[in-house]
Amino acid sequence: MTIRAILHSLLHTTPATEDLGSPPADVAAIGRSLGGSLQLRHVDAGSCNGCELEITSAFGPVYDAERFGANLVASPRHADALIVTGPVTKNMVGPLRKTFDAMPEPRMVISIGDCARDCGEFKDGYGVAGAVGDFVPVDRDVPGCPPHPEAIVEALRGLTGR
Numbered sequence: 651m652t653i654r655a656i657l658h659s660l661l662h663t664t665p666a667t668e669d670l671g672s673p674p675a676d677v678a679a680i681g682r683s684l685g686g687s688l689q690l691r692h693v694d695a696g697s698c699n700g701c702e703l704e705i706t707s708a709f710g711p712v713y714d715a716e717r718f719g720a721n722l723v724a725s726p727r728h729a730d731a732l733i734v735t736g737p738v739t740k741n742m743v744g745p746l747r748k749t750f751d752a753m754p755e756p757r758m759v760i761s762i763g764d765c766a767r768d769c770g771e772f773k774d775g776y777g778v779a780g781a782v783g784d785f786v787p788v789d790r791d792v793p794g795c796p797p798h799p800e801a802i803v804e805a806l807r808g809l810t811g812r
């Protein structure tokens with residue numbers, strides 16, 4: 651391929667990003683109170699990793715949650731909201747609570763996937779202690795097994811208002 655052809659293809663390649671439209675009017679007020687920016691700490695409390703794949707996709711180039719003001723951060727001390735996946739296993743009760751306690755107030759919790767909401771496929775499993783809402787207060791949940799990246803982005807936009 652010639653340099654001219656490469657430049658031509660670079661200049662004429664359209665973005666891969668999906669157009670997800672405008673946010674509903676009622677969420678804009680919530681977003682204004684956060685300044686349109688939402689810092690998120692993720693905790694996998696016992697997921698099968700299906701939900702993680704969809705979160706990764708939600709922050710990838712196609713759905714690109716960052717363009718709506720949502721960012722994943724490395725420390726709960728920098729986070730406005732906690733996103734939690736999976737049922738809460740017995741070993742993860744302590745780490746989940748510690749992560750929540752380390753976040754500055756006001757703080758929110760978003761449960762991602764059916765397992766986080768009500769233990770889903772893993773209900774009554776020998777290693778399962780309960781749903782996310784049994785251990786930390788949940789403000790929003792995103793149902794699905796796993797939820798579609800578009801649903802995850804929509805829930806985040808509901809908080810950033812963008």
Ligand code: SF4
Pocket residue numbers: 696697698699700701735736737762763764765766770771794795796797
């Ligand atoms: S909701 Fe489905 S994809 Fe997500 S952790 Fe549970 S079983 Fe896995």
